[in-house]
Amino acid sequence: GGAVMSRISAAQVIDAVAFDTKLTPAMLISQARYRQIARPRQVAMLLMRRLCPHLSFPEIGRRLGGRDHTTILHGVRKIYALLPHDAELADQINRVEARLLAQAAATPPAPIGSPVAVPFDALCAGYAAVMRQAA
Numbered sequence: 824g825g826a827v828m829s830r831i832s833a834a835q836v837i838d839a840v841a842f843d844t845k846l847t848p849a850m851l852i853s854q855a856r857y858r859q860i861a862r863p864r865q866v867a868m869l870l871m872r873r874l875c876p877h878l879s880f881p882e883i884g885r886r887l888g889g890r891d892h893t894t895i896l897h898g899v900r901k902i903y904a905l906l907p908h909d910a911e912l913a914d915q916i917n918r919v920e921a922r923l924l925a926q927a928a929a930t931p932p933a934p935i936g937s938p939v940a941v942p943f944d945a946l947c948a949g950y951a952a953v954m955r956q957a958a
Contacts, residue, residue: 831927833886835941839926840867841917852888865898866916871898873922 834848841848844863851864864887871883872895880892887895906913 830877831923833875833878833883834925835926836867836870836874836919837886838912839923840864840870843915843919843922852886865902866912866919868895868898869902869916870920870923874920889935 836856837848837851840846840863842849844866846860850860851858851867855861867887868883871878871886872880875883878886880895883895884890884892902912902916906916
């Protein structure tokens with residue numbers, strides 16, 4: 824069952840992606856554009872979109888070094904486009920997400936009416952609709 828998700832913060836997502844990729848949170852937030860940093864940053868965008876329903880695209884951008892909401896939209900789309908062809912990337916996302924959800928589950932339960940995690944396949948299915956709204 825989809826356990827109720829306590830609020831996962833943007834900072835927790837950044838920390839978890841940094842830990843997984845052996846980068847520092849500062850590197851993910853930095854303006855550096857090279858791929859070893861840009862791709863994990865896009866993973867962080869996707870995970871924030873997925874695990875922090877209280878954060879809008881502009882808010883995600885602010886937490887990732889003051890990036891524009893269109894940059895976040897592009898990053899999320901980019902990762903979704905790569906996922907079907909990149910098993911390693913899918914594994915990484917599942918691994919980091921599992922760690923974040925386990926961390927959240929270990930904290931006191933969220934109040935009734937809190938957002939609930941969406942299964943990954945359902946999220947992928949709902950992706951087109953979300954992007955139409957966000958466009």
